[in-house]
Amino acid sequence: MAYSLWNDRIVADEEIVVNKEDRGYQFGDGIYEVVKVYNGELFTAEEHVDRFYASAEKIRLTIPYTKDKLHQLLHELVEANNLGTGHIYFQITRGATPRNHIFPGLDVPPVLSGSAKENPRPVANFESGVKATFVDDIRWLRCDIKSLNLLGAVLAKQEAHEKGCYEAILHRDGTITEGSSSNIYGIKDGVLYTHPANNLILNGITRAVILKCAAEIGLPVKEEAFTTTEALEMDELIVSSTTSEVTPIIEVDGTVIGSGQPGEWTRKLQVQFDTKIPTGIRS
Known part of the structure; x- marks a missing residue:
């Protein structure tokens, strides 16, 4: 029951x-x-x-x-x-x-x-990475509120699903905000970039854990927005959420990101994230 x-x-x-x-x-x-x-x-x-x-x-x-x-x-x-x-x-x-x-x-x-x-952890996604697509961010201007008004996110997620993608990367006039149900990060030349926590994104709880993990492994962080063009030129892309944890994005709209495999920094973040997981009272 x-x-x-x-x-x-x-x-x-x-x-x-x-x-x-x-x-x-x-x-x-x-x-x-x-x-x-x-x-x-x-x-x-x-x-x-x-x-x-x-x-x-x-x-x-x-x-x-x-x-x-x-x-x-x-x-x-x-x-x-x-x-x-x-x-x-x-x-x-x-x-x-x-x-x-x-x-x-x-x-x-x-x-x-x-x-x-x-539901189990999506280990296959951690190991192999996922595909994403760019979608216009048509949502309201108070995305910092985790409200029940999710129609904009639902439409974006459905578009990604119909394209065979795991996530929709939302952007406002080419500037990436976040995913339809996630936060988005890019890593370039050993620096992690992510949109600043303002009204245009939800300041994810997993996002906070990842930024802490980055500090612990010596990965510099810049809370700066980046563009769709810059995203395609990143060495690594990551999507995170409560259920996605640290998931690598290996392809966006047919463009391969980096080597097309989860990157070195992404792997390090995954390992560091694992150290935060409770050993638990039951398996």
């Missing part, structure tokens, strides 16, 4: 009923997070929860639970599902009320929900 998070309880999936008037369903009025679980242990949960509360503040949504309570619920969700290696998804919406663009009153409680999914 699968269990989910529903407000302040862990319940069987069949107990959950979503109100058709929920603002998340009607407006995408809410925020979410995805946290990786390795061997039964949440990875970077504190950072994800902190970002969850930061996103909520940016859309003026008050979470009716303390961070400690939310951490407790997330751990209970992992335990209830006996989750080994996979991830948990959780979101909060502004609640259920008759449809109106204006915020509801304080008497309408937000709705918190979450689920767990077992």
Whole structure:
């Protein structure tokens, strides 16, 4: 039996009923997070929860639970599902009320929900690399908020999928921002480049881990945007996210990146990232 998070309880999936008037369903009025679980242990949960509360503040949504309570619920969700290696998804919406663009009153409680999914690390992608495609970044200008409004990202990811690619590399007039569900990095002459963490990208939690790993292995970092033209001339390209970790991009729109194989610095980052993974309480 699968269990989910529903407000302040862990319940069987069949107990959950979503109100058709929920603002998340009607407006995408809410925020979410995805946290990786390795061997039964949440990875970077504190950072994800902190970002969850930061996103909520940016859309003026008050979470009716303390961070400690939310951490407790997330751990209970992992335990209830006996989750080994996979991830948990959780979101909060502004609640259920008759449809109106204006915020509801304080008497309408937000709705918190979450689920767990077992899935292995994508080791084949780490070893062989993936293909990507350039797609215009048509999203709104507050990509720093991890909101439920993901239609722009969905359209980009679908375009990549139809081209046989793993990810869409988004750009605004030729300047790369991030992936449809990831952060993007280029390595040139022993320097790692990535778009600065501003309103045009989501400051990924895995991104922060990778930048720390880079410092630890002696790879200089420049948080500077680079162009689609420059991307094709990089020695190495990387895509990262909670589920992608450190994944090399070996081809973009038919152009081979570097040698067409995962590069030396990418391999070093992968090895260093592995040192951060919890050994866990179960395999």
